[in-house]
Amino acid sequence: MEFKNLWVYIETDEGNAKSVGYELLNPGRRMADKLGQELVAVVMGKNVAHVAEAAAAYGADKVILVEGEEYASYNTDVQTHAMVELIGKYAPSIVLYGATNNGRDVGPRVACALRTGLTADCTALDIDEKGLLASTRPAFGGNLMATIACPDHRPQMSTVRPGVFKKPACDPSRKGEIIREEIHLPEDQIRVRLLERVKEVAEAVNLEEAEIIVAGGRGLKSAEGFALITELAEAMGGVVGASRAAVDAGWIPHAHQVGQTGKTVAPKVYVAAGISGAIQHLAGMTGSDTIIAINKDADAPIFGVADYGIVGDLFEVLPELTAAIKARKAQ
Ligand SMILES: Cc1cc2nc3c(=O)[nH]c(=O)nc-3n(C[C@H](O)[C@H](O)[C@H](O)COP(=O)(O)OP(=O)(O)OC[C@H]3O[C@@H](n4cnc5c(N)ncnc54)[C@H](O)[C@@H]3O)c2cc1C
Known part of the structure; x- marks a missing residue:
């Protein structure tokens, strides 16, 4: 099987995208161009067609859009299943996730299901001379920067924290091809349910977006x-x-x-x-x-x-x- 194209998983919650997804389109675009491949955004959610359009405006060539009631809030079983199905169908070479709480959940689950590797919390991403994803992250308590490759398994996957990359320039006139996919995990296979959302009453600190x-x-x-x-x-x-x-x-x-x-x-x-x-x-x-x-x-x-x-x-x-x-x- 030929694995190609670079995917960015764009997390949504209650209809809105987490900005780290758009930020990842920045290194994603650069690396896809270096490989001569397409940059594809994967958007899952409920009523999130506007996120798919935004992903194209931020530089994605194509957007795979999966919508449904069960995608309204993150669900570990639903999202893992959908990503595994999509990767099985389209065979991307690289998949990037934001290292949010949910990105840190779905990325490793998908890696495990597909028997491939994942480098967590990367601070730099590039394509090396062999055309492999070179993921750099601090190691040994931050005393060393390690660049990690995944030469034998596909897709190559990494998570990156919010704020490591800046969002690319947004060009609203840029339209990407939007591919709708219907994926619904049978009810009896959804083991985790969101019963209630309890918003922590804490002082709002938005360091990541502060000027x-x-x-x-x-x-x-x-x-x-x-x-x-x-x-x-x-x-x-x-x-x-x-x-x-x-x-x-x-x-x-x-x-x-x-x-x-x-x-x-x-x-x-x-x-x-x-x-x-x-x-x-x-x-x-x-x-x-x-x-x-x-x-x-x-x-x-x-x-x-x-x-x-x-x-x-x-x-x-x-x-x-x-x-x-x-x-x-x-x-
Ligand atoms: C796995 C791991 C993860 C870590 N993660 C983080 C992290 O996310 N963030 C983080 O910050 N650290 C992290 N650390 C800790 C990190 O190694 C340092 O211990 C920490 O950053 C030191 O904090 P500091 O600079 O405030 O204190 P210090 O290193 O003690 O520095 C205090 C400074 O204040 C100066 N100073 C003292 N008095 C005055 C004065 N009157 N006027 C002017 N200057 C003065 C001193 O000259 C000194 O440079 C981590 C460590 C490990 C092992």
């Missing part, structure tokens, strides 16, 4: 010290981020953590104060357009990735910066 992030680390010394970060973020109209050390100390909830075991972010401006720049932190923020580091240690690794660096005591620098921004805004 300005002010992040603090262990250098803030205490929860009271960490308030300086919140004040600067408010003055700049940004969102608060944190290193794992600040989260582990209990100064800020995990939803704010940036890095390998937190969020991957790509804002226009990332301010890192009292953060040393451990590789696991850098893994989540080096995609930022402009990085400003504040640290009293001139040799801190964060300065290696910063566009602007302030060597100084953050307990002096942060209040001055906040006051200067407020004064500028008041003018």
